[in-house]
Amino acid sequence: MEVAAGKYAKAGVRGITVWRDALEGRDPAAVGALLKDHGLEVVSYCRGGFFPHTDAARRQAALDDNRRVIDEAAALGAPLIVLVCGAHPGQPLEESRRQIVDGIAAVLPHTEAADVKLAIEPLHPMYADDRSAINTLRQANDVCDQLQSPSVGVAVDVYHLWWDPDLQREIRRCGEGGNLFAFHICDWKIPTTDLLLDRGLMGEGCIPIRTIRGWVEAAGFIGFCEVEIFSSHYWSLDQDTFMQKITQAYLEHS
Amino acid sequence: MEVAAGKYAKAGVRGITVWRDALEGRDPAAVGALLKDHGLEVVSYCRGGFFPHTDAARRQAALDDNRRVIDEAAALGAPLIVLVCGAHPGQPLEESRRQIVDGIAAVLPHTEAADVKLAIEPLHPMYADDRSAINTLRQANDVCDQLQSPSVGVAVDVYHLWWDPDLQREIRRCGEGGNLFAFHICDWKIPTTDLLLDRGLMGEGCIPIRTIRGWVEAAGFIGFCEVEIFSSHYWSLDQDTFMQKITQAYLEHS
Numbered sequence: 001m002e003v004a005a006g007k008y009a010k011a012g013v014r015g016i017t018v019w020r021d022a023l024e025g026r027d028p029a030a031v032g033a034l035l036k037d038h039g040l041e042v043v044s045y046c047r048g049g050f051f052p053h054t055d056a057a058r059r060q061a062a063l064d065d066n067r068r069v070i071d072e073a074a075a076l077g078a079p080l081i082v083l084v085c086g087a088h089p090g091q092p093l094e095e096s097r098r099q100i101v102d103g104i105a106a107v108l109p110h111t112e113a114a115d116v117k118l119a120i121e122p123l124h125p126m127y128a129d130d131r132s133a134i135n136t137l138r139q140a141n142d143v144c145d146q147l148q149s150p151s152v153g154v155a156v157d158v159y160h161l162w163w164d165p166d167l168q169r170e171i172r173r174c175g176e177g178g179n180l181f182a183f184h185i186c187d188w189k190i191p192t193t194d195l196l197l198d199r200g201l202m203g204e205g206c207i208p209i210r211t212i213r214g215w216v217e218a219a220g221f222i223g224f225c226e227v228e229i230f231s232s233h234y235w236s237l238d239q240d241t242f243m244q245k246i247t248q249a250y251l252e253h254s
Numbered sequence: 255m256e257v258a259a260g261k262y263a264k265a266g267v268r269g270i271t272v273w274r275d276a277l278e279g280r281d282p283a284a285v286g287a288l289l290k291d292h293g294l295e296v297v298s299y300c301r302g303g304f305f306p307h308t309d310a311a312r313r314q315a316a317l318d319d320n321r322r323v324i325d326e327a328a329a330l331g332a333p334l335i336v337l338v339c340g341a342h343p344g345q346p347l348e349e350s351r352r353q354i355v356d357g358i359a360a361v362l363p364h365t366e367a368a369d370v371k372l373a374i375e376p377l378h379p380m381y382a383d384d385r386s387a388i389n390t391l392r393q394a395n396d397v398c399d400q401l402q403s404p405s406v407g408v409a410v411d412v413y414h415l416w417w418d419p420d421l422q423r424e425i426r427r428c429g430e431g432g433n434l435f436a437f438h439i440c441d442w443k444i445p446t447t448d449l450l451l452d453r454g455l456m457g458e459g460c461i462p463i464r465t466i467r468g469w470v471e472a473a474g475f476i477g478f479c480e481v482e483i484f485s486s487h488y489w490s491l492d493q494d495t496f497m498q499k500i501t502q503a504y505l506e507h508s
Contacts, residue, residue, distance in 0.1 A: 089444050089460035093417065126380045128417035129444045129460050135417055163347065163382035163389055190343050190383045192449060206343035206383045 001031055009038040011243050015224040017044045018076060020069065028075035036077070043224050044119065044155075044182055045069065045078035050086035051103025052096035052133065059099060062086070066107045074114040080181055081111075082155050083120050087133040096133035101143055104152060111151050119155035119181040120144070126195055127160075137161055137170035144179045153181035156216060157228065159188060159199060162207040168215050175219025183216050184228045185209055185254050197232040201245055203253030213254060225254055255285055263292040265497050269478040271298045272330060274323065282329035290331070297478050298373065298409075298436055299323065299332035304340035305357030306350035306387065313353060316340070320361045328368040334435055335365075336409050337374050341387040350387035355397055358406060365405050373409035373435040374398070380449055381414075391415055391424035398433045407435035410470060411482065413442060413453060416461040422469050429473025437470050438482045439463055439508050451486040455499055457507030467508060479508055 001022060008016055016035060023031060035042055048069040053059045073081050085100045087093065104118060111118055122140045123132035134140055140154045154174050161167055174180045187205030192198050202209050213225060227246055234242050255276060262270055270289060277285060289296055302323040307313045327335050339354045341347065358372060365372055376394045377386035388394050394408045408428050415421055428434045441459030446452050456463050467479060481500055488496050 092462060092465070093419070097419075124380065125378065125417040126446070126449075129442055129446070136419070139419060163379040165347070165351075165390070165393060188383055192380070192383070195380075195446060195449060208346060211346070 005038040015041040015043040017046050019046045028072045032077035042078045044080040044082050045073035046082045047084050048081045049083035052086045052088045052099040054090045063106050067110045070110050070114045073116045080117045085132045085134045089129050093133045117151045119153050121155040124160040153179035155182035157184035158207050158212050159186050171215045171219050180221045184226045186229045197230050199229045199231050201249040203249050209254050259292040269295040269297040271300050273300045282326045286331035296332045298334035298336050299327035300336045301338050302335045303337035306340045306342040306353040308344045317360050321364045324364050324368045327370045334371045339386045339388045343383050347387045371405045373407050375409040378414040395427050407433035409436035411438035412461050412466050413440050425469045425473050434475045438480045440483045451484050453483045453485050455503040457503050463508045
């Protein structure tokens with residue numbers, strides 16, 4: 001964490017999203033202070049969610065775990081938690097979707113008390129098996145409409161949503177509802193060789209990142225454009241080189 | 255082809271879709287006769303499409319090639335051509351979508367003269383980069399509405415469409431429009447390790463095949479349930495064993 005914070009700051013990066021595994025065994029408040037000392041704004045805490053399960057006890061355990069995530073986010077000083085909502089392959093997607101709405105509603109009081117917000121991240125349909133039953137921005141917007149809470153919004157990630165013919169319209173709707181909480185960028189490589197860990201740097205693929213960023217900003221979003229590149233390839237490189245490539249790609253292609 | 259025809263017939267399979275590469279260097283009419291002799295109905299010819307391109311000459315070449323596909327289908331005795339519509343990563347999806355509609359419209363007279371039909375197969379969003387800009391059944395239905403031709407319909411493949419929250423409604427719409435021309439089944443494995451060649455046998459994954467088949471039949475479809483399993487794993491097995499697994503999975507899970 002110390003190394004990352006130092007290098008982010010040196011590269012001119014002004015914000016960071018903290019993944020939960022990076023906090024393991026550490027004091028969230030101390031990590032938050034460390035990041036602040038490096039001039040880094042904590043954009044969000046990643047991740048809560050995974051509400052659906054065929055077993056009620058496991059659904060209850062997920063609620064308890066999400067409350068812990070909320071406490072950690074608050075201690076860290078993260079204003080936002082990204083939700084990967086979950087899906088259970090042993091039940092219909094419709095049932096998982098109901099359980100997601102119920103799950104978010106159940107942790108809402110805890111969220112509000114902790115003064116953090118929740119961002120539903122619609123995931124690409126290729127993750128509908130066991131990662132998220134929320135696969136389009138329309139679905140995420142529908143959940144926001146259903147819950148009607150200022151604490152619940154959406155994280156728009158171009159990797160998950162770029163293919164959607166309704167994307168521009170749903171981004172507008174998301175903004176109008178005051179629900180556009182986060183924006184993630186990377187690129188879709190051709191070919192993509194792994195379903196999880198083969199994301200591209202901006203400019204390496206076919207996602208019209210600038211177009212989508214334009215829609216997001218036209219919808220009123222003024223937050224960070226967060227670069228999120230899951231990639232076995234890039235993670236195996238020298239990480240200073242990777243950081244350099246990221247900042248260059250960010251400036252040239254987003 | 256002789257081996258496949260013999261084994262399909264012996265396994266009690268009554269229909270077959272012929273892929274274009276299997277016809278290479280062969281006389282389509284003779285292959286059609288061979289299949290008929292084995293009691294096999296030719297369900298469709300696979301595949302036409304790939305209309306979009308940034309270069310007009312390449313779009314023209316695609317039209318010419320699709321006319322050849324139509325001629326081959328007619329000679330083979332296939333009543334239907336499956337269209338993988340294409341997408342060009344060098345242009346916006348919207349442009350590729352326009353070129354798909356234009357491309358189908360351009361080959362329609364040739365299609366009608368040859369007395370074959372065209373089935374638009376919406377492809378999973380993970381193929382929106384360079385395989386198809388038509389990624390939902392709603393989009394395919396919209397194209398059918400736009401073209402208003404009895405020769406243009408849709409191939410519904412559970413692998414591509416199972417995740418779609420609008421699927422039941424759009425299947426109904428597809429049937430009401432008289433556009434439900436083909437139905438393909440297989441399963442989505444968890445985890446899926448390859449974007450193209452890791453499909454599962456029915457029952458091996460999380461797709462509610464029987465539910466979707468019910469929707470398709472309720473929409474008036476009375477054609478073949480075609481098993482389509484692209485899989486490096488299964489293709490590497492003894493193919494008699496694979497055939498046995500397919501027929502068993504078909505009976506138990508579809």
